[in-house]
Amino acid sequence: MSSPLLSVSGLTKRYRRGVKIIAAVDDVSFHIETGETLALAGPSGSGKSTIARLVLRLVEPDAGRIRFEGEDFLALGGAALRSRRARLQMVFQDPLAAFNPRATVARVLDDPLRVHGIASRQERPRRIAALLERVGLTPDLAPRAIHEISGGQRQRVAIARAIATKPSLIVFDEAVSALDLSVRGQILRLLLDLQREERIAYLFISHDLGVISAIAHRVVILDAGTIAESGNARAVIDAPQSAIGKALVAATPRLNRTRP
């Protein structure tokens, strides 16, 4: 158990825009230990979401290596990749767009249990109810359509879907940005509880340093696809070294800040 849960090295993704080739992610390396939260911060366009999609193999990188649970994650394909996906889950930014518009809560949670053969058909309704309770929802919500429930409830369902397959790592792509402040606090508390009890590691992508300081152990600050600085979350936020880090800290609103 000396190697980290996830290690990413030299990750690069280039996009063509007309004749120009733009590197959305340029030689990025980081690692995450079991049960740890690493935050990726940076302004929009800094490559945070692209990194999330690369780590999940939703987009293929142009260069670099990804090792997950001791395996070369980029070498996997087809059925092997699909079965490993149980261990590496994701929660999206917009909880409405992340679900099939025709789905119900029960179907959303049924899919991972069925696809990975976690529970038999008879057993699944009970497992779905347990998952809903685990994320602080009532099981009566199961037959409701996704568009009938509130944004906060939807994001809880998304978390329930992510933990259904007992993953060791969950990627959150701006997962609390679309929620209002009181709901955001509740969701962050839920994530901290889950992490403490299940030892799940989080890769937490956000532009909001307030949220990051509440949840992350370490932080990586990105600028234009490269790493500007990284380190202990507290230390980086208290005393940022890079220009972009200073700009992000300065842009974070504080309640006690005096008006200019």
Next chain:
Amino acid sequence: MNPLRRFLRVPEARAGVVILAALLAMALSASLFFPGDPQAIAGPALLPPFKDWSLPLGTDRLGRDVLAELFHGARTSLAVGIAAAAAALVIGAIIGTLAGFAGGLIDELLMRTTDAFQTVPSFLLALAFVSVVGPSLGVVVAAIALGAWTGPARVARAEVLSIRERDFVAGARVTGMHPLEIAFREILPNALPPVLALSSVIVAAAILTEAALSFLGLGDPNRVTWGGMIAEGRAVLRTAPFLSIIPGIALVLTVLGVYLAGEGVVETTAVRRSLS
């Protein structure tokens, strides 16, 4: 307001539904009112309409009851129209979804095949197919569907191309779902509405194609069809024009009914979209 009530408030929809309901009633009651073979001789030949009330629409050159033929012909027209349109929509939706979802070489291959089918006039294709395989109801349905699936395929592909970039498809991949399940269970149902909007046009075209094939003698010879009736009447067009006019009117009304009902559906969904 429920969708059916809203649908029936559109005047076109009401007219279309009335026509189609009458047609459906004719098709369903054909063997009730006119049991036995509609192609059997029922009276003197070339009896004009409204002369003998046991044969209200008269008889044709061989003395067959025109009204009985009209009722039984409604069956063929509806069956062929609906079956051919359903087949075309299913084939088109599947091919369009596969092309749009798979992309790359498979997309190229499927869409160039679609192009090839689209460049051949669909009526010629149907004509060639039926004359090679031989006329029967199933072959006629297949022949019509063969020329009609390209439209639904293109629409389905365009929809799938936009839907596959949405987050919920990425979510399904993260869940570990098989690509075929993602294509047909997650994407296709969301791509269907604009594809189904084509159905009225396809049903109407299928009914007309079937009539045209029958007119040329390539319909199922064991079934009465309106196209076949018009062809029969052509030989005596000067002396007994009603033999061609009556099934002709039935054909026009049917196609009109399908179009109006389709227009009603489009209108209803447009209203719903502007409301939400």
